[in-house]
Amino acid sequence: MGYNVAIDGPAGAGKSTIAKLVAKEKGYIYVDTGAMYRALAVHFLEKGIAAEDTAGIIAAAREAEVSIRYEEGVQQVYLNGENISSRLRTEEVGNMASMTSPIPEVRERLLELQRSLARERDVIMDGRDIGTNILPDADVKVYLTASVETRAKRRYDELTEKGLACDYEEIAKDIRERDERDMNRETAPLRQAEDAVLVDSSDMTIPEVVETIVRLCR
Ligand code: DC
Secondary structure, X not given: OOOEEEEEOOOOOOHHHHHHHHHHHHOOEEEEHHHHHHHHHHHHHHHOOOOOOHHHHHHHHHHOOEEEEEEOOEEEEEEOOEEOHHHOOOXXXXXXXXXXXXXXXXXXXXXXXXXXXXXXXXXXXXXXXXXXXXXXXXXXXXXXXXXXXXXHHHHHHHHHXXXXXXXXXXXHHHHHHHHHHHHHOOOOOOOOOOOOEEEEOOOOOHHHHHHHHHHHOO
């Protein structure tokens, strides 16, 4: 069994930024489980299946083979043998992942992949149900959150910096909707595990959050 650190929290809380930095400092592998749901979403979009077509999504999930490799420590996601890592971070893919990840058969498809990575390696794994469901015996559990306003502002700044036009209110609305879906779904809803440490990063810098989590690790 590897040493396992679980980080859960809502969209835009900074989980991946923080997890990557902790991984680097502690020599863990960073496992981004959202990317796995996004990989399945790419498959559904490629096949032209609507998120509402549950039977179609379940059938398509069955034939999708998602696997993970690490190249120079960076997670690469393969869908049916093809590296699709560069196609995961669009709003379209994120929304499809958010709408299809509540389906139990979709989650089931990724469960063993996530658990086997944690068995074999020292990992910091981020997602929505890592501490509550995937790795209930994780050595460290963190629930990383921030206010909707902070998360929307961070996303707004990130997009503006890239020269992309965007609307703050639109982003905040999108975040609220995603929270609502992630927290109120029947299967594996986003919630803080009883034994997770709550870290609210609204008024913290990135190094402060990293330091807080590193201190919890052995
Ligand atoms: O973290 P992210 O934005 O890449 O995740 C995309 C979607 O996948 C998100 O809306 C919720 C879902 N997800 C999930 O249900 N369980 C996880 N462990 C990770 C992500």
